[in-house]
Amino acid sequence: MPDLSFTIAAAEPIRFAAVPTLGFRLEVAQPAGGQPIENILLQAQIQIDTPRRRYTPEEQAGLRDLFGDISNWSRTLRTMHWTHANVLVPAFEERIAVDLAVPCTFDFNVAATKYFHALDDGEVPLTFLFSGTVFYRDECGGLQMTRVPWTKEAQYRLPASVWRSMMDAYYPNTAWLCLQRETFEKLAACKRRRGIPTWERLIEELLAADPDAASAISAAGNGHDHP
Numbered sequence: 001m002p003d004l005s006f007t008i009a010a011a012e013p014i015r016f017a018a019v020p021t022l023g024f025r026l027e028v029a030q031p032a033g034g035q036p037i038e039n040i041l042l043q044a045q046i047q048i049d050t051p052r053r054r055y056t057p058e059e060q061a062g063l064r065d066l067f068g069d070i071s072n073w074s075r076t077l078r079t080m081h082w083t084h085a086n087v088l089v090p091a092f093e094e095r096i097a098v099d100l101a102v103p104c105t106f107d108f109n110v111a112a113t114k115y116f117h118a119l120d121d122g123e124v125p126l127t128f129l130f131s132g133t134v135f136y137r138d139e140c141g142g143l144q145m146t147r148v149p150w151t152k153e154a155q156y157r158l159p160a161s162v163w164r165s166m167m168d169a170y171y172p173n174t175a176w177l178c179l180q181r182e183t184f185e186k187l188a189a190c191k192r193r194r195g196i197p198t199w200e201r202l203i204e205e206l207l208a209a210d211p212d213a214a215s216a217i218s219a220a221g222n223g224h225d226h227p
Contacts, residue, residue, distance in 0.1 A: 001146055002037060002136050005029050008128060008156035009097070013166035020104045020170040022163070024128075024156070026087065029095040035136045038143065040089035042132040044100060048080040048115060049155075052125040062118030066111060082112045082126070104163070106171055109178045116163045123157035130154070 007027040014021040028040065055063065060070050067076040085102045107113055116124065130152040138144050179187070187202065196202045 002030050002034055002134055004040075004134070004148065004152065006128065006130055006152055006154045008100075008126075008154050011156065011158055011162055013162065013169060014099075014101060015169065017101075017103075020106065020166050022102045022104060022158075022166060024100040024102060025097060026100045026154075027095065027097045028089055028092070032094055034094070035138060035144075036091070036093050037089070038091050038135040038137065040132055040134050040148070042087050042089050042130060042148065044085045044087075045129040045131075046082045046085065046102065047127045047129065048082050048112065049125040049127055050080055050115070051077050053122060056120060059118055059120055063115065066114055066118075079127075080111060080115065104166065106167055106175065107178050108175065116160065119160040121160055123159055124163070126156050126158055128154045128156065 005028070007029070008024050009027050010025040011022055014023045028042075030037070050067075064070075067073055083102060083104075085100050087098055087100045089096060089098055105113055108117070129150070130148050131150060132148045134146050134148060136144055136146070187199075190206075191199065191202045194202070194205070196205065
């Protein structure tokens with residue numbers, strides 16, 4: 001039975017995909033002399049190990065919406081589920097490298113987006129938990145099948161700059177916010193009533209009516225290079 005190991009060697013944005021996508025370079029290996037692998041239908045569950053890094057005061061403020069006040073982080077700062085990804089690993093004998101494509105969203109209603117956006121720099125500690133089906137040849141050449149054990153995993157520290165550069169490439173100087181339909185309809189009615197041509201102009205006018213909110217947003221924008 002194959003004894004496989006998994007390693008994440010690198011990560012970079014995939015350009016010109018349908019949605020923002022990160023490509024993780026996944027290396028799969030087995031000891032010399034192992035049974036030839038025909039292919040692997042591989043699944044990966046990806047977690048963000050939030051307790052495994054330090055946060056600056058500015059990052060702590062940006063993460064308050066997720067984890068609450070810093071005084072409670074001993075209870076609230078827990079590993080977060082990020083996403084799932086699948087890849088078909090082709091035939092190999094000892095070692096192979098494939099790209100694990102992970103689609104990302106810039107929706108600020110999604111916890112992972114809020115987390116990545118709040119980080120100024122440094123690395124994001126990730127854990128990849130693997131499962132799936134392995135097809136291999138036995139000593140007589142017969143085709144066999146086995147499952148990838150749930151104990152198989154890999155860790156990788158993703159530079160926050162990689163996520164930021166990906167989003168900057170797909171959404172330059174832009175952020176996306178999902179609203180409930182009722183809220184959107186109210187904003188749309190306000191936009192039509194005032195004869196305002198763009199959504200950005202509408203929000204600017206609404207903020208101008210609340211100087212405290214406008215000042216807070218301006219200060220936040222001056223502290224971050226990304227949208």
